[in-house]
Amino acid sequence: MKKELIIAGFGGQGVMFMGKMLAHSGMKEGLEVTWMPSYGPEMRGGTAHCTVKISTERIASPFCSHPDTLLVMNRPSLEKFQPRVRAGGSMYYNSSMIEQEISGQEIDVAAVPANKIAEELGNPRIANMVMLGAYIAREEIVDLMTINNSLAAVLPEEKHNLIDINLEALKRGYSLYTSLEKS
Amino acid sequence: MGEKKLMKGNEAIAEAAIRAGCRYFFGYPITPQNEIPAYMSRRLPEEGGVFLQAESEVAASNMVYGAAGAGARVMTSSSSPGISLKAEGISYIAAAELPCVIVNMMRGGPGLGGIEPSQSDYFQATKGMAHGNFHLLVMAPSSVQEGVDLMSQAFDLADKYRGPVMLLGDGMIGQMMEPVEFPEKIDPTELPPKEWATDGARGREKNVINSLYLDPDVLENLNWKLQEKYEQMQREDVKYEEYHMEDAVVAVIAYGTAARIALDAVQAAREDGIRVGLIRPITLFPFPEQVIARASAQVDAFLTTELSTGQMVEDVRLAVKGRTPVFFHGRPGGNMLTPEELLEEIKKIRGEVQ
Amino acid sequence: MKQDKLKEVAGYPDSMSGRDMHYCPGCTQGIIHRLIGEVIDELKIKEETIGIAPVGCAVLAYDYFDIDMQEASHGRAPAVATGIKRVHPDKMVFTYQGDGDLASIGTAEIIHAANRGEKITTVFVNNAIYGMTGGQMAPTTLLGQKTKTTPRGRSSEETGNPLKVSEMLSMLDGAAYIVRVSTHDLENINKTKQAIKKAFKVQQQGLGFALVEVLSTCPTNWGLSPRQAMEWLEKNMIPEFPPRVFCAPEGVDEL
Incomplete structure (x- = not known):
């Protein structure tokens, strides 16, 4: 198994955090992982992205020009990264912020109303966990329980009061997809 | 641990x-x-x-x-x-x-x-x-x-x-x-x-x-x-690592970040049936000149790749002493090397030295 | 000769090596070294003091003191002293620096060491010229003073005015004790010793950064005899750089 993801959005949408959660969970399940951020001025306000690789084998380059999976939280990031997704890959986009219908050529596209659900839960900043929940529900890269347990390790301690609401967001994203496809 | x-x-x-x-x-x-x-x-x-x-x-x-x-x-x-x-x-x-x-x-x-x-x-x-x-x-x-x-x-x-x-x-x-x-x-x-x-x-x-x-x-x-x-x-105190060098006819030489990217290229080349290996210097000073000198008797060509316009390649050439052709492919930083472009270089070099 | 009947009335301080110094006749650096040596002896801190020699005429200071010393690169003595003091906060650390070293190339280091209230002592020798390199303009060179690089005399238009280090540093909260003294006569030399002693005591008490600016001579590069140099210092440097205490911790006189 080898997954190469780009997770993108604007600064503040928590895309770096999504990547860390995924990498941490992969590590906990005994997989090889790398997390590579974009860094520098673009983190403040512009588009931000990170590359995550998860594999059963040793990972060579942590960079990725053509990911097999794109998790994308806003339109500028979609425009930048969608063309790079490899044929046969998949894209999960935040349909609350990218309202027009998206179709992919040779890629599997999934719409996740991440912000809508986050707002229902009362905090738009947890849209990222809705998206992550949806992704792992659909592709089963790592177990939901592992992701849940990673929150305490990846969130800085002063934010541990937010664990519950993040768990809720993960669950909503997860059940969104399992109810759509698996049930 | x-x-x-x-x-x-x-x-x-x-x-x-x-x-x-x-x-x-x-x-x-x-x-x-x-x-x-x-x-x-x-x-x-x-x-x-x-x-x-x-x-x-x-x-x-x-x-x-x-x-x-x-x-x-x-x-x-x-x-x-x-x-x-x-x-x-x-x-x-x-x-x-x-x-x-x-x-x-x-x-x-x-x-x-x-x-x-x-x-x-x-x-x-x-x-x-x-x-x-x-x-x-x-x-x-x-x-x-x-x-x-x-x-x-x-x-x-x-x-x-x-x-x-x-x-x-x-x-x-x-x-x-x-x-x-x-x-x-x-x-x-x-x-x-x-x-x-x-x-x-x-x-x-x-x-x-x-x-x-x-x-x-x-x-x-x-x-x-x-x-x-x-x-x-x-x-x-020389340190280095070798991958797939046992039967290699082309040796890629790269360190640090470039070596990570090069390893992807080496694996891809192997899948295409090209016998490529990688020598990764871990100490840059002292430079692993002896392992490179030894490899020069084995391989037909070296490809040094760096995120620079060609710096370590000078030490590779000094170690090889002209016995084997040494090629270079680099990007000066910012823009990343890709395994794809390295694979292409490897194929080109393979063609040239055959 | 019966040695036991002789009583020693003068000699090298124990914290000095006794090696012949290379300073020019009429230069007061030898005197300033000796004053530091006497202070170290009197405070009984020879075995707990680490000195930093500068680049400039006093570059060989590490040969003249019989204590642990580090030689710094040009201007960086306060940074080197910071490194040592942070490793050995219980030891006494002093820098010995000239005007080119401290007031030109090392301006950043001295200001920040003072501003941090680094618990070190700096002896700053100001003779208004670069000595070691052969008499170029220093930041403290007087207006109109001719040097190798101000052949027509220093003009404020071209190179600014003499830099007032003590005045400047005394504005910083971290500076505990800043004083300017001179070496042109015996009375002032005695005051210099008292100032150096206080500056060491300020460090000993952990009160903050201490600096003694010592006005000194450079007969060789001023082109004067030793006696003329003393007179020149008194007549020209004292008005520009008046000796005084710029800042001092409360109760410094009891130290």
């Missing part, structure tokens, strides 16, 4: 330094290494150590000189333009034979350059860096775990040779997160005493930490003594 943790290279390297007994850090902010001073400012006071943000890189490297001369395990970190400023202090540190560790998380240059990963300071790191005949022992990790492992050895090597040791990474090594395990903490108070240090001449002759030798014979002796150390490093 404890539990695996997912950590950024910069923070993991800082923690490894603390576990290796480093208790003093003097630095100055510059991207992409800012997590190192931030981590040290948080952790060192917990360990009874000192973190100090200096007024400049010049001052920071001279604070390191003072603290190293005073007998401490001390380090600094910076990125390319900052290392240029630290070069003054490092020359004095080398001349006064003081052990310390310097981290350079390289970014693109020249000048202010960029902040993205680059390997364009190879010459600066391995060819003496500043005025005078001296070298640093330079080690280049290509993963976060290796950054930790090399940092764990760096202070011992600095003590062994009584000189500066550099950990040469780049924005990728510093910013990337990977799982790491740490060695046990050592207690710096249990290290062998440094009889030469300036800690107050209590009941002994005075110690002088100095780099001024107005007597040409004394200066010449110091220079030859330093050269002997560099020869000893070449005999005892």
Whole structure:
């Protein structure tokens, strides 16, 4: 198994955090992982992205020009990264912020109303966990329980009061997809 | 070894330094290494150590000189333009034979350059860096775990040779997160005493930490003594790794970040049936010249790849001594090398030498 | 000769090596070294003091003191001292610096060491010229003063005015004790010793950064005889750099 993801959005949408959660969970399940951020001025306000690789084998380059999976939280990031997704890959986009219908050529596209659900839960900043929940529900890269347990390790301690609401967001994203496809 | 943790290279390297007994850090902010001073400012006071943000890189490297001369395990970190400023202090540190560790998380240059990963300071790191005949022992990790492992050895090597040791990474090594395990903490108070240090001449002759030798014979002796150390490093402390070299007809040579990308290309080439191997220097000074010289009898061609316009390739050519063609493919940093372009180069070279 | 009947009335301080100094006749650096040596002896801190020699005429100071010493690169003595003091906070650390070293190339280091309240003592020798390199303009060179690099005399238009280091540093909160003294006659030399002693005591008490600016001579590069140099210092430097205490911790006189 080898997954190469780009997770993108604007600064503040928590895309770096999504990547860390995924990498941490992969590590906990005994997989090889790398997390590579974009860094520098673009983190403040512009588009931000990170590359995550998860594999059963040793990972060579942590960079990725053509990911097999794109998790994308806003339109500028979609425009930048969608063309790079490899044929046969998949894209999960935040349909609350990218309202027009998206179709992919040779890629599997999934719409996740991440912000809508986050707002229902009362905090738009947890849209990222809705998206992550949806992704792992659909592709089963790592177990939901592992992701849940990673929150305490990846969130800085002063934010541990937010664990519950993040768990809720993960669950909503997860059940969104399992109810759509698996049930 | 404890539990695996997912950590950024910069923070993991800082923690490894603390576990290796480093208790003093003097630095100055510059991207992409800012997590190192931030981590040290948080952790060192917990360990009874000192973190100090200096007024400049010049001052920071001279604070390191003072603290190293005073007998401490001390380090600094910076990125390319900052290392240029630290070069003054490092020359004095080398001349006064003081052990310390310097981290350079390289970014693109020249000048202010960029902040993205680059390997364009190879010459600066391995060819003496500043005025005078001296070298640093330079080690280049290509993963976060290796950054930790090399940092764990760096202070011992600095003590062994009584000189500066550099950990040469780049924005990728510093910013990337990977799982790491740490060695046990050592207690710096249990290290062998440094009889030469300036800690107050209590009941002994005075110690002088100095780099001024107005007597040409004394200066010449110091220079030859330093050269002997560099020869000893070449005999005892060369580190490298080889992949798929058993049957290789083309050898890719790359270090650090470039080696990670090259490994993808090597694997892809193998899948296409091309017998390619990779030699990854871990110490850049001392350079693994013997393994490359040996490989030159085996392979039809070398491909050196770097995030630079071609710096390490000069050392490869010196090691190969013209016996085998040496090709180069690089990007000067910022824009990343890709496995795809390297695969293409490998195929081209395979075609040319056949 | 019966040695036991002779009583020693003068000699080298114990914290000095007794080696012949290389300073020019009429230069007061030898005197300033000796004053530091006497202070170290009197405070009984020979075995707990680490000195930092500068680049400049006093570059060989490490040969003249019989204590642990580090030689710094040009201007960086306060940074080197910071490194040492942070490793050995219980030891006494002093820098010895000239005007080119401290007030030109090392401006950043001295300001920040003072501003941090680094618990070190700095002896700053101001003779208004670069000595070691052969008489170039220093930041403290007087207006109109001819040097190798101000052959028509220093003009404020081209190179600014003499830099007032003590005045400047005394504005910083971290500076505990800043004083300017002179070496042109016996009375002032005695005051210099008292100032150096206080500056060491300020460090001993952990009160903050202490600096003694000592006005000195350079007969060789001023082109004067030793006696003329003393007179020149008094007549020209004292009005520009008046000796005084710029800042001092409360109760410094009892120290």
